[in-house]
Amino acid sequence: MQSKIQYVSTMKIVDHENFGSNERRTVRNSGLFLLDAGKKTNNLFFIGRCGGEVRIELKIKFTQNSNGSVSVKEYAKLFEGSSTNTSDLDGTASKSAVIAANQTKTVSFRVRNTDEGDDYADITLLITNTVLADGDCTNGIKAKAQTLGTGFTGAATSNINAPTTVKGGKRVTFQKCDIYCSPKTGPQEIHGAIRLKYNNVGGPNNALALPVTDETTTPDTKGRFNHFSGNGSIYWHPTTGPKLVRGAIRHEWAKTGWERGIYGYPTSDEIKIDPNKNTWFSDFQNGVIIWNNNAEENPNTAKLSGRKVRSLFETIFKEKTKGQKDLNVDSVRISSVGNTGYDFTRSKNRKVTFKIKGDYESGIFFIPNPSYTITLRIAFESNKNPDGKVACKLTAKLDHWHIHTSGAGNSKLLAGLKKGILEGFKDALELGDVPKNTGFLSFKVMKDGGIKLYFRGDILGKVVAGVAQDKLDKL
Template identity: 70%
Template sequence: MQNKIMYTSVMNIVDDELFGSNERNRVRNTGVFLLDASKKKNTLFFVGKCGGEVRVELTINFEQVSNGDVKVKESAKLFEGISTDTNDLDGTASKSTTIKKNTSKTITFRVRNTAEGGDYADITLQVRNTSIAADDCKNSIKAKAQELGTGFTGSPRTAIDRPVSVRNGKMVGFQKCDIYCSPQTGPHEIHGAIRQKYNAVGGPDNALGLPATDETTTPDGKGKFNHFTGNGSVYWHPTTGPKLVRGGIRGTWARTGWERGQYGYPTSDEIRIDPDKSEWFSDFQNGVIYWANNKSIAPYTAGLDGAKVRGLFEKIFKEKAASQKDLNIESVRIASVSDTGYHFTRSKNRTVTFKISGNYESGVFFIPNPSYTITLKIAFESDTHPNGKVACKLSARLAHWHIHTSGVGHDSLLKGLKKAVLEGFSRPFELGEVPQNSGLLSFKVQQDGGIKLYFTGNTTGRIVALVAQEKLKDL
């Protein structure tokens, strides 16, 4: 059952003046929303100001009752001081009532300044409570569209009075969103990149089923998600793109804290390794969840931490700059590590930015040596997306560079450094190859700038991870 709530709230505020005429203001708010099994309560909050001294804060709580009635409680606070930003609370009032299903009601009460002066606000709330049966998807979708507003939905692309039948429910498509409904879920919208992902994997014909929530902001405030009836979700983040996560992998992710836990956001859809085996994995910003034999199994790994990657890069840079014989390298450090990169299918790896600084021996003892700072952004990549089966070539390439020089004679230094960087990093640096069917699931840059390879949690994955670790040590 859904309750369609149409409301109009009016605050008539009076700022009582000792001298001259009283000042008055009228604040009106109106809207529509739904209460259903997924949202049994709703809270509205309005603020009205008057005369430069009076502020009224109104909170209205609605709660759905099982028989279709709705409980309403209004609470008002009146503040009065030298400005409308005051925290001087001078009066409170509240009123509660129940609105029967399919009826309208007008509720009035007054909040007064009980501490000083004759300031007050007369508050009027008009509510229409329309009960919509759980199986009445036509009116549920219409009410949902009215709640969202045409600015959100755009124009309907299918007849709103004749919802399209889909697997286990109904749907009306709009320019900017789709609204799905079933007796079990009620009406829910999907839009944007999540809508694109949902449609790309088959929409309601996919194992995801119908949306069980509207698009919702994640608890960390950075991403969005829709949950679906088929034990699955689509999560979106501005540096990952929309990704599907479901089943046991989703359960493991949930138990570790969702996006705020150790794994971060998903960076791939759920990937099935072998169609003949119950073996899947999902890639995440900070790890991999591998599922086999109906349980989550820790993947085997090989890698280098950030300090070792920094040392490896210093070794590579010195080899590339060997032609600059009088170049002094004072420091090589990891300046920053980017976030993952947006992609619809498989999020891009983090990039690592290195800074190299030093000076150049000018050969003139009484003139300070010219100095330099080189910024190199390095992308660590696999030529194909690992999926547990394909062969992969792993490499590091120069994605962006910047050189700053200063001091007497720095122009020639700049010219030489540009030549060394552009020639030395013209080709990617090969990190190694992983043969076909070696169980490689992911090649990932860690938050500290380290690199890690994830392999299946079986015998093959364990052996290949050991071999890969030895090869990384030899780089």
């Protein structure tokens, strides 16, 4: 059952003056929203100011009841002082009412200055509670579109008076969003990149079925999501892109705390590993979840810690610049690790930035050696998206560089370093090849700058992960 609530809130504020005429102001707010099983309450908050001294704060709470009526509670505060930003609370008042189904009602009350002066505000709330019949998707979609407003939806691109029949329900498409409806889900909107992903995987014909929420901000406030009736969700983050997660994998992810848990956001859609078996996995920012038949399967891994990656890179840098015999390397450190990169299909790996400092022995004992600071950002990549079946080549390539030099003779040092870096890092560094059909699922840069390879949790995955670990240790 849905209740379409239309309201007009009016505050007639009087700032009483001991000398001269009272100052008066009318503040009016109006709107429309829906209440249903997914959202039984709605809270509104309005502020009115008058005369440079009086401020009214009004809170209104609407609650849908099981019989279709709506309970309304209003609470008003009157502040009066030297400005309308005062914190001097001088009066409060409240009012409650019940609006029956398909009824229009006016609720009025006054809040007074009970401390000093005769300031007051007369508050009137005109409410219409229209109950939409269960399964009335035509009016439900219309009401949802009205609630969102044309600035959000854009113009309708299909007939809003005769919604299109889709699998499981009805749909009206708009320039900026789509609204789906069924008797069980009610009208729900879907837009942006999540809308593109949903349509890309088949829309309501996919196992996701119909949306059961509007697009909603995630609890960590950084991403967006829609939940769907087919036990699935699409999550979006600015550094991952829209990703589909569903079924048992979604359930396991939810148990860890969704996007705020150890796995972070999904970085792939759910991927089937074996076409002949019920074996799936989803990639996440900080790990992999595998579901094999009726149980979670723990992946096998091979890894290098951030400390070992830093040490390896120092060795590589010295090798690439060994042509400059008098170059001293004082320090090499990981200065930052980026976030995952946006992609519609499979999010990009984190990038690691190294900072190298040192100097160059000029041979002139009475002049300090010129010094340098080099910043190199390295992208760790797989030439194909691992899925347990394809062969992959793993590389690390220069993504960005910057050199700063100082001291006498630094221009010569700069030219030599630039040549050494551009020549030494012009080709990607080969980290190794992973053969096909080895259960290789993910190549990941971790938050500390380390790298980690994920394999199936079976015997083959264990063997291949062991071989991969031996090769990493010998890099």
